[in-house]
Amino acid sequence: MKVLAINGSPRKNGNTQVMIDEAAKPLMRAGVKVEFVSVRDYDIRPCDACEECYTKPWQCPIKDDALKLLRKMAKADGLIIGSPVYGADVTAQLKALMDRSVIPYNIQAFKDKVGAAISVGAGAHGGQELAVLQIMTFFAFHGMIVANPKGGLFGAMGTADHRGDIKKDKEGLRSARDLGERMAELLRMVGR
Numbered sequence: 001m002k003v004l005a006i007n008g009s010p011r012k013n014g015n016t017q018v019m020i021d022e023a024a025k026p027l028m029r030a031g032v033k034v035e036f037v038s039v040r041d042y043d044i045r046p047c048d049a050c051e052e053c054y055t056k057p058w059q060c061p062i063k064d065d066a067l068k069l070l071r072k073m074a075k076a077d078g079l080i081i082g083s084p085v086y087g088a089d090v091t092a093q094l095k096a097l098m099d100r101s102v103i104p105y106n107i108q109a110f111k112d113k114v115g116a117a118i119s120v121g122a123g124a125h126g127g128q129e130l131a132v133l134q135i136m137t138f139f140a141f142h143g144m145i146v147a148n149p150k151g152g153l154f155g156a157m158g159t160a161d162h163r164g165d166i167k168k169d170k171e172g173l174r175s176a177r178d179l180g181e182r183m184a185e186l187l188r189m190v191g192r
Helices: 015-029 066-075 092-100 128-141 170-189
Strands: 002-007 033-038 078-084 114-121 145-147 156-159
Touching: 002 015, 002 066, 015 033, 015 078, 015 114, 015 156, 015 170, 033 066, 066 092, 078 128, 078 170, 092 128, 114 128, 114 170, 128 145, 128 156, 145 170, 156 170
Parallel strands: 002 033, 002 078, 078 114, 114 145, 114 156
Antiparallel strands: none
């Protein structure tokens, strides 16, 4: 089994990565291979609504890295997607990838994969729920199975105002580990 863990933050080694790393620990203990990627390392431009991908599977006239990352996503059994909160939503970089995912959607390439959502906001009411909801909507759009931490309706959410502050958020880190445990359970259940 393989999970692709996608960091939607433009920052390297920031709070979102710490939360993703926490979610990955129980997966790796369960024998799941986890590959870490960051949208910051890919040139992903917004969709221009040309609709070429509607008639030509895995085709897009935009010459960037979106297809490369979308193909990685299609090969994985599960996806962890994490984002810091930007304007009560995911980052623009991650949203561009999500919008471009109509390319694999047309052939249902993500259907029945397990998805786990993570967000980190600057305050206790910093928009984490809205960012997680955006990621979960992406999962629903693709017909994915959504993992949630124990006792939670949504994915893992953390609070951190400055770089490194997430390490002080014990509840957020616990929710990330719980999310990883649940994801491992679901991967076993669906036989991926």
